[in-house]
Amino acid sequence: MDNVKIYLNFFVEYLQIEKNYSQYTIVSYVADIEDLFSFMKEQAIIHLEEITYNDTRLYLTELHKREYSRKTISRKVSSLRSFFKFLVREEKLSENPFSLVSLPKREQKIPQFLYEEEIEQLFSISDCTNPLGQRNQALIEVLYGTGIRVSECCNIQLSDIDLYIGTVLVHGKGGKQRYVPFGSYAHDAIEIYINDGRKSLLNKLSKQDQHSYLFVNHRGSHLTDRGVRHVLNELIKKASLTLHIHPHMFRHTFATHLLNEGADMRSVQELLGHSHLSSTQVYTHVTKEHLKKIYLSHHPRA
Known part of the structure; x- marks a missing residue:
């Protein structure tokens, strides 16, 4: 062979x-x-x-x-x-034996997301008087405020952040890049962390090990996907929430909350960096439930 x-x-x-x-x-x-x-x-x-x-x-x-x-x-x-x-x-073979094979229908799972009260609880946990608390606050504000993937978040460089206009250059899948805006809460959390907490954490590294990644761990090294999961688990414990939160839930929450507030599908697709609208449309299942609840609660003939 x-x-x-x-x-x-x-x-x-x-x-x-x-x-x-x-x-x-x-x-x-x-x-x-x-x-x-x-x-x-x-x-x-x-x-x-x-x-x-x-x-x-x-x-x-x-x-x-x-x-x-x-x-x-x-x-x-x-x-x-x-x-x-x-x-x-490439003319190595004359035909594709898998061309007629039909793909099994995928199970349509409704994305899990956080309610606004749960998000607010998480945002009130971090002690922003110490470096790790500042890092944690900036991390969850960025994840929720931009909807970017965890891998994209971990790979943000300082040069990717523009605090003046409130955007981050995101390096996405397949080498694709996109600019994603962030709001005032994320802006303030990032600014405090960069000017204070991140500098303190980076002091633990030698000169040759210095780097330009935005998010760092307690030793000053580059924060990994696994590190983000650990941070979120610790925040959940402190908040006493009976939730199983995975980092991608912030992305789901970002999209769901935008659509619930009236954002159009194409704009959310662009913000999420989805190549196909069908990837974004999965969130309509959640928003339909939201609309149904509003209808049942407020329509006189519901």
Whole structure:
């Protein structure tokens, strides 16, 4: 199966150079494709051109036997379809055996979000007289005030922040960049943190280890996604909220609150950095419930 590995390497180069995908995304593609290679060995299939539509059906049956979720199976099929489409484009294969495979319908989960009272509770917890309290306050104000992804938040550099006009340059998925505005609460929290708390935390580092990341941990190093989860868990404990909050909930809350207050879908799509409007439309399920409650509460004939 030497040519199989060569084709995979070609595909990885394509994802890196032409598609500009992140390393995390590429690793997922490779894992999905190598899983098919393992299946090929079990079925004594040596060359990719030997795979037929019937083989793809057998492979899908195998995935169902492993009790993978519909979301996982959809991702794997999508990865393999892209891989074979690339090989057909490069004239390595004559046809794509996954082109006729239909993706299983994904379960439509309503995004979890925080109510305004819960958000207010979280904002009142941090002790802004010490460096970590200032960092925590700035962190949750940025997450809620911009709706950016946690990975995007962790990678903000000082040069990305414009306090004068209240915007942050966000480096999103696939190398895409966008400017996202933030309000006065986030502005004040960021300014206090940059001028005071961040400087104190950075003093713990040696000169050669200094960096320009906005958010730092208690040792002064770059704050990671995992670090953000720890910060939020600690805030939840202090607030005595019986919630299981994951960092992405701030993004869900940002979008839901904007739509509830009358923001249009296209603007929210742009702020979130979604490539497709369908990704943003999932939040309409939440806002419809909100509108229904208002209707039932206020309409005389409800």
